[in-house]
Amino acid sequence: MVLLSLVAFIFIVAFQPKTEGNEVLTKEQLGEKLFFDPILSKGMAISCASCHIPAFAFADTAAFSIGDKGTKLPRNSPSLTNLSGRTDFFWDGRAASLEEQILGPLSAHDEMDLPIQEAVERLSKNEFYSTAFQKTFKTEVNNKNVLSAIAAFERTLETTDTPYDRFLDGDEKAMTEAAIRGRILFIGKGNCATCHSGEDFTADRFKSIGLFNGKDFTDSGRYKITSDSSHLGVFKIPGLRNVAVTAPYMHNAMFKTLREVVEYYNTPDKFVKNSINRDLSLGSSLNLSDGEMNDIVAFLEALTDDRFKKNN
Template identity: 35%
Template sequence: MKKGFSGLFIIIVVAVLFNSCRKDPSLPEEKTPYSVTYINPRSIFPEKYGMPALPADNPLTEEGVYLGRMLFYDPVLSIDSTVSCAGCHAQQNAFSDPKPYSTGVFGLTTNRNAQPLFNLAYSRVFFWDGRQKTLRELALEPIQAHNEMAMTLPYLRKRLASIPRYRDAFNKAFGSEPDVFNMTLALEQFLLTIVSKDSRFTQMWPGNFNILTQEEKTGLQLFNGLVDEDPVTGALRGGADCFHCHGSVFAQANNPNFGGIANNGLDAVITDKGFGGITGKSTDIGTFKTPSLLNVGLTAPYMHDGRFATLDEVIDHYSDQIKFSSPNLNPQIKVHGPKQRLLTTQEKAALKAFLLTMTDTVFTNNPAYKNPFK
């Protein structure tokens, strides 16, 4: 009995001591508690698009998205503080780069064309060769690439930790000091919120055709028309067949059978293996992620290497310059050959007019995506 009592006494003394230690003002202060404002995804993703599969462990918050936006526009992410993500992904170009190859630190250039950034929440593979599956992991690539931002992660953590606005913003978003993992989560949050949904094409979708001009309607018919042979005359007829790979409300197919990743016949001899360089499979050589055609009027130059300066050149390619001997040419295009679908000048103009309905200037002027430092 006595023994039990002294035991209890010791526990109480220890507890009291421990408690008073916690209040000792000479010890570091406890972190100020933080509270975030969750963003309802329905306020970001339109019903027409459906709800994307968002990462469950990185809910969108006002504070997280804002931190991501700061990081996206901040050249301090690069070794010599000259290049930001936005330096290669400009909002007025739907977050693409008007140069075929982008310039990183020390004047070095990238070996592919910078892709536009929007509706990424609906994408399952990233980069032209589909080598990344998540945006948080993707973000570490440009930061460390010697020809983009050439940064090391320990140094970046230190640098961010030395900047008061980041100490404050990380604390608000994650209740943490600046660190690399939370930095990738913030960038992921910002990238996920970049949505393009206000083009005339999107307003038209799926059947509001009366907002199109006659020429645009002709272009739409070509876009959605199959290329096939007239069973009686054997002549080629119909459309330009773009929808198999650039169909859906996103003007982009993620269907692996048709153009999720495909070879659209640019080269007889492949120099950039694309997806094949990642999988090592000969059947993937020369295949690339199919881009969305939304905002295609703003994202020149075109293709993974920016080889076409204008939409006219792109349309000429599909009309009469497909390389039918290209390895792994997508069956949906191969089926047109060897008789190609030769579009008339009028048809080319109509197709182009239709592609230009996909431009979304509400998106390119959206203040939520602008440089927060200006």
């Protein structure tokens, strides 16, 4: 754990933009500085990068991130890569844009606990940020441009430099034989592509995969937002790019490895008894062999951008 923290710290320091005092930052560069700066948490104890670590595809290696006051948060922090095309944010889909999403952790009492107006006031009193916002936005710090800057940075976190992408471009040796077999299984027998489709491997929909039974597993997911009983246990389908470096998995971090995830989908009843509202596509075992499950994992690993491979 100490080693992981050290790696993350080194990566964060290296990732931060180097700027001169008189340089005019782009909106994305300004958002990047804000993303890594603990000035945006009430006690200045954490930054956005504390829970979304660059070396791990902007996810967290901990099951549950720690907020500004040392409070353990209730859900696993997802990756922030490849979000520019998404239509819903958070596990329960309660935000409809990256800008709206940023407001969530910023103002949440157990997270950064710095409502946007307080953040604006703090940044306005900071000589660097006061000047930087004037230069970048031609106006003083305000609610809109703070959120706009951070969202602009997050929209740059698109990743396509993977073995899978090179394979699609015609490099037949870019993926291992196991990953090639895994891709066929992912699309076919494994039925994974039903939910994880498109360029970023998400259908931008919500599904219940059976991780709610009201007893052992009590997070009701999207139901908390909509109060619609059909949404009990329903969560946002995450994209799968860089998934191999974002463990642990699921909103409740119950799986430590991709192999465990695939095993769950293969035989969900072995993991969660009496699931409520589980999707019909998971009504029975997929009957995947050990070798087939390993091949699917190999394919998922081939979705890792090279920049994250090199840092892990």
